Amino acid sequence: MNTIIILTVLVVIFALTFDFINGFHDTANAIATSVSTRALKPRVAIMLAATMNFIGAITFVGVAKALTKDIVDPFSLNAFEGDTTGSIVILAALISAIIWNLLTWYFGIPSSSSHTLIGSIAGAAVASAGFGVLNYGGFTKIIMALVLSPILAICAGFIMMTLFKLWFKNLNLYRTNKGFRTMQIFTAAIQSFTHGTNDAQKAMGIMTMALIAGGLHTGDEIPFWIRAAAATAMGLGTSIGGYKIIKTVGGKIMKIRPVNGVAADLASASVIFGATLIHLPVSTTHVISSSIMGVGSAQRVRGVNWGMARKIVTTWVITMPISAVMAAIIYLFLSLFF
Numbered sequence: 001m002n003t004i005i006i007l008t009v010l011v012v013i014f015a016l017t018f019d020f021i022n023g024f025h026d027t028a029n030a031i032a033t034s035v036s037t038r039a040l041k042p043r044v045a046i047m048l049a050a051t052m053n054f055i056g057a058i059t060f061v062g063v064a065k066a067l068t069k070d071i072v073d074p075f076s077l078n079a080f081e082g083d084t085t086g087s088i089v090i091l092a093a094l095i096s097a098i099i100w101n102l103l104t105w106y107f108g109i110p111s112s113s114s115h116t117l118i119g120s121i122a123g124a125a126v127a128s129a130g131f132g133v134l135n136y137g138g139f140t141k142i143i144m145a146l147v148l149s150p151i152l153a154i155c156a157g158f159i160m161m162t163l164f165k166l167w168f169k170n171l172n173l174y175r176t177n178k179g180f181r182t183m184q185i186f187t188a189a190i191q192s193f194t195h196g197t198n199d200a201q202k203a204m205g206i207m208t209m210a211l212i213a214g215g216l217h218t219g220d221e222i223p224f225w226i227r228a229a230a231a232t233a234m235g236l237g238t239s240i241g242g243y244k245i246i247k248t249v250g251g252k253i254m255k256i257r258p259v260n261g262v263a264a265d266l267a268s269a270s271v272i273f274g275a276t277l278i279h280l281p282v283s284t285t286h287v288i289s290s291s292i293m294g295v296g297s298a299q300r301v302r303g304v305n306w307g308m309a310r311k312i313v314t315t316w317v318i319t320m321p322i323s324a325v326m327a328a329i330i331y332l333f334l335s336l337f338f
Helices: 003-025 027-036 042-059 062-070 085-106 113-129 136-167 173-198 200-213 224-240 243-252 258-277 284-299 306-334
Strands: none
Touching (some): 027 258, 042 200, 136 258, 173 258
16 A cells, blocks of 8 residues: 555544544534523433534535635645655644644633644645645635634624514513523524534545545545545534533533523524535634623623633634644654655
8 A cells, every 4th residue: 555545544534533523522612502501401412413513514515625725725735746745734734633622622622623723734734835835815715714703703692682682671581581491402403503514524625635635536526425424423523522611611601591592502603604605614613602702792791701701712812823833843743754
């Protein structure tokens, strides 16, 4: 078996591992609010999220196609036929992203799997061929989507909660909470579906990049076996659950009631699905955390734990550069052996 085949197999294994970890790392994003208000028991919520993540992941491929070519052109990574540079770049990026995801999961920090993967791809690619290898048009578009989506989510959460306050101000609080608690079952399902339509696409794009870099695939079409494998890996990962991050997202940002949970779920799901429709990868972690902050601000600004919010934002800021540096180091190390 030649080196390119070995590297491609390794990339597929690590990409599915990344998707599996992404599943339990980001489970909290979709179900934290429904678990914190006791609308759903944790195990039921996690199984619901796993099912809807799978359905969402296998339904859409636009984000995967964008990721395949927008950060770096996989055809440009190899200088000659049989060159393994492209495969090593992708493998280094995946190892870096997996390490960061596991670290932030261990400490219960809702970090972005999207930021770490995109930063890692850029860092490894630059280490291999310099800054000129980056597709600056596509890369800038992705960065803008990652930066603007949390801002949109804060605004959407604020608007949604404000509308709910106006619409339901004359209703009995207990009955309103009971109704919204039931509604949270449906919003958690919607949230999980949109998570699958965007987050699972990243591993699909990475595996397709590896096939192209290895000369085993042409074009940016995503093979069905990659779609099915990535969707299954994310669904299985989600079924394990990420209780530490559920605790942070579901309770440490603000005290969430059923009406807050529904408002946050609807606001963040609309932003994520909107990004999916225009083929842009966004951080579901950022979007959902931001929508909760927006909902909390609409209710009572001082009710938001801005200290925890600052810690989350700090993690957002440092994730991409740390991942880029880590991936570059891993690339240089792997290039000694392949």
